[in-house]
Amino acid sequence: MLAKKFRLQIQKQRLAVFKAASGRNNKYFFLKTAKNEFPYSRFGAVISRRVDKSSVRRNKIKRIIFDFVRLKKIYFSRGKDFLIIVSPLVRNLKKAEIEKELTFLFSKEI
Secondary structure: OOOHHHEOOOOHHHHHHHHOOEEEEOOOEEEEEEEOOOOOOEEEEEOOOOOOOOHHHHHHHHHHHHHHHHHHHHHOOOOEEEEEEEOHHHHHOOHHHHHHHHHHHOOOOO
């Protein structure tokens, strides 16, 4: 799991920052980025119940995302917040395919 200081607290006041943030997407994910005041990057993931009714499966997807970030975080630019919003199409993907799509999504950041 990702260390707590690298995790973005998903709260209403925190999400307000991302309304004006830049974003990019692919078929499975939507990535929003915003500057922060820290010397490191923070990451958050939003997975709605539309993705999967089972919280176990939603948490498994979230663990895959955070594990990907944990292994690649030294390559990310410093001082940014990243919010990953997951599409319902992700439920059909395996771990390797999710990581491949995340690599493509973060290609300009890595």
